[in-house]
Amino acid sequence: MNILLLSFFFIFGLIIGSFLNVILFRYNTGRTIGGRSKCFSCRRTLTPIDLVPVLSYIVFGGKCRTCKSHVSAQYPAVEMLTGVLFADVYMLYAPLLFINASLFYFNTVVSLIVMSLLVLIIVYDLRHKIIPDLFSYAFATVTFIAMFVRIEPSALSLYLSMPELSHLFAGIILAFPFYFLWLVSRGRWMGLGDAKLALGIGWFLGLAKGGTAIIYGFWIGAVVSVLLILAQKILARASIHKSAHVSTQKSQNSPNADTSNLSLKSEIPFAPFLIAGLLIVYFFGYNMFSVLEIL
Ligand SMILES: [Zn+2]
Known part of the structure; x- marks a missing residue:
């Protein structure tokens, strides 16, 4: 097993994961797969630095750089999952290479x-x-x-x-x-x-x-x-x-509702x-x- 090839598969997986996110957020919404991604809140077109898999999420603290609104944790999660699976596939078949x-x-x-x-x-x-x-x-x-x-x-x-x-x-x-x-x-x-x-x-x-x-x-x-x-x-x-203690509080905003x-x-x-x-x-x-x- 070659550590360079393993890293290549992992990074390739991160990039494909980033593309899978585009499909997941646009599928069945009437939007096409092409076209630049925008912030869901302020509609700013995302630049390459916003789109670096996982790292941009960590560096910008999971927030949009302009409007500071929350960015879905699905982005880094899907990128990591795909990266790990791609690296696993390489490890599984690496012995076959020779x-x-x-x-x-x-x-x-x-x-x-x-x-x-x-x-x-x-x-x-x-x-x-x-x-x-x-x-x-x-x-x-x-x-x-x-x-x-x-x-x-x-x-x-x-x-x-x-x-x-x-x-x-x-x-x-x-x-x-x-x-x-x-x-x-x-x-x-x-x-x-x-x-x-x-x-x-x-x-x-x-x-x-x-x-x-x-x-x-x-x-x-x-x-x-x-x-x-x-x-x-x-x-x-x-x-x-909780509600027995705080009986006056309305329960309409209960986080457990769903x-x-x-x-x-x-x-x-x-x-x-x-x-x-x-x-x-x-x-x-x-x-x-x-x-x-x-x-
Ligand atoms: Zn924004």
């Missing part, structure tokens, strides 16, 4: 595209509780096509071939349970967006690892949901104590959990079904 360079380039390019799409899906689902079809279908399409590409180590050539049947159908098989849950609950338990996301998970990781990723996703989701509900109960209890009706039925975005499962399996190579050789 064995089969073509395979290194192919795997890296596909993975960087996939990581970018996953960042878009995580953040969009967290903010809007929906996964745009464009993002999930792009993920499914890229992974579906990549599945057919083979690279010969000796000939350094690229050709197309049929993948294993279990891999070919992995997307459909893993999407089906989500589709079924969506169908029987008429969309109350599970959104159709999760089924579309599962297509890409299957085609990216294959059936066994994809299945493992989804099971991890459910576990992580269950733990986080229980913690959120506990936190909400504790906050609710604390605010009851978490106070959180229950198991609330729409907790599920895509971030599924993607967390995917990333664990992808970077650490876990496979719960490795005993079943046929998968």
